[in-house]
Amino acid sequence: MYKQTLSKLALAVILAAGTYTAPVALLDGKAYAQEQQEQKTRRVPTLRGKVYEQLARAQALADEDKVSEAIAVLDEVKSKDHSMNSYELAMMYNFYGFIHYNAEQYDKAIQAFEDVVKQQPIPEAFEMSTLFSLAQLHMMQGNYDKTLAFLERWEKLNQGDIPAKNYLLKAQAMYQNKDYTRALGFINEAIALVEKEDKVPEENWFILQRAIYYELKQPEKVKDVLAKLIKHYNDGKYWVQLGGMYGELGQEKKQLAILESAYQQGYITSGSDVFNLAQLYYYHQVPVKGARLMEQAMKEGVLERNLRNLKFLASCWSLAKENDKAVPVMIAAAEMSEDGELDAQLGQMYLNMEKYDQAIAASQKALEKGQLRNPGLSHLVLGMAYFNKKRFNDALNELAKAEKFDAAKRMAQQWSKYVETEKVSHERLQAELSS
Structure with missing residues (x-):
């Protein structure tokens, strides 16, 4: 962006053949008219024919990519700088800058263009375009304070309002300089100027x-x-x-609405974004949508069928009370897991589904794998499952084990009393039936 703009603003020097007295650093018709006006207010010396011919020769060599030859011609002109006026010197340094810039020798180009604006008097439009180019070049080189300094010099010469692009460049410089407060003032001014004209600022400005x-x-x-x-x-x-910003602001409902709209428009495509949206569905009590979204994403390969994703999918179906869908997913996840946590959860799910044999098998597997956050809970599930199969002694053994863990102790004690009572009643009934 900078290179293209620089060429337009400062380096496209028009040398009209046979016109030696007119200003030559012309950008377009508007700039030309401005310089003609300057002739009335700023006395500028003329560019003599012999100097013009040498500069034109250097230009031709530069156009043929003969950089060293072009520099040699300019060096020959410079050797006679004692006899040259300010405008001629400025044009000479401008050509140095042009050649160094095209050769990507930016430090040399900057020095040459700084020498341009040291020559006075020169046409004001020529000086302004060079100052703006210097601001851009210093921006490219990371000299942000100098970017600001040259823009301010440009603004002192400017007769009208400061254009939005100046504020933009200042904002860019201050942002890179980590002076965010000043950068904010500049970018807000730039955008306000464009919006004031009922126009839309460029995307990169926003x-x-x-x-x-x-x-x-x-x-x-x-x-x-x-x-x-x-x-x-x-x-x-x-x-x-x-x-994401609505989420950061704690406005989760708006976050969900925005992301759901984005999904409907086909904008949610990455695995991380899909998973984030599924989590929002889950936490906003719409687990079926979360589960379906996860399943579709895994089917399409957007999400892997890995442990994390399967665990979450199972959680979604479980919250939706779709245990028949949750169980096979949980089984697949448990097979990938090295600890027994998922098997313990399976045990609880099977118990709730009144599938006591499966609850016993899953809970036993959980305890065998180990690394459980609450082993007492698996013993408690085993106790309840055994009780429902009328295996009272096995139930009491597991409940006794559960009582050793604080998290399960109270419930295990309550169930132990209940099982004891039911055991006695069951044994009495059996005795009566057999007599």
């Missing part, structure tokens, strides 16, 4: 504004800029980012 607000830890403002980016430059990444 992106810079968003970045500055983010660095200044102003999430509300970041959200507002993202809303503008969606309005003017409808891109999926802005929908996702806006959803």
Whole structure:
């Protein structure tokens, strides 16, 4: 961007054959008219024919990529600088800058263009375009304070309003310099000037504004800029980012609404974004949508069928009370897991489904694998499952083990009393039936 703009603003020197007295650093008709006006207010010496011919020769060599030869011609001109006027010297240094710039010798180009503006008097438009080019070159080289300094010199010469692009360049420089407060003032001014004319600022202007607000830890403002980016430059990444900002602001319902809308428009494509949306469905008590989203993403290969994703999918179906769908997913996840946590959860699910044999098998496997957060709970499940199969002694043994763990102790004691009572009743009944 800088290179293209620099060429337009400062390096496209028009040398009209046979016109030696007119200003030559012309950018376009408007700039030409401005310089003609300057002739009335700023006395500028003329460019003599013999100097012009040498500069034109250097230009021709440069156009043929004969850089060293072009520099040699300029060096020959420079050897006679004592006899040259300010305009001629400025044009000579301008050509040095032009050649060094095209050769990507930016430090030399900067020095040459700085020598241009040291020559006085020169046409004001020529000086202004060179100052702006210097600001851009210093920006490219990371000299952000100098970028600001040359822009301010340009603004002192400017007769009209300061254009938005100046504020933009200042904002870019201050952002790179980590002076975010000043950068914010400049980018806000740039955007306001464009919007005042009922025009839409360029996309990268909003992106810079968003970045500055983010660095200044102003999430509300970041959200507002993202809303503008969606309005003017409808891109999926802005929908996702806006959803993220609503999440950061604690506005989860709006976050879900934005991301769901993004999904419907086909903007939720990455695995991480799909998983994030599924989590939002889960936490907003819409687990079926989360489960279906996860299943579709795994079917399409957007999400892997790994332990994390299978665990979450099983949780979604379980929360939706779709145990028949949750169980096979949980089994697949448990097979991938080295600890017994998922097997313990399976045991609880089977118990709730009144599948006592499966509950016993899953809970035993959980205890065998170990590394359980609450082993007492698996013993408790075993006790309940054995009780429902009328294996009272086995139930009491497991409940006794459960009592050794604080998290399960109270419930295990209550169940032990209940099992004891039921055991006595069952044995009495059996005795009566057999007599």
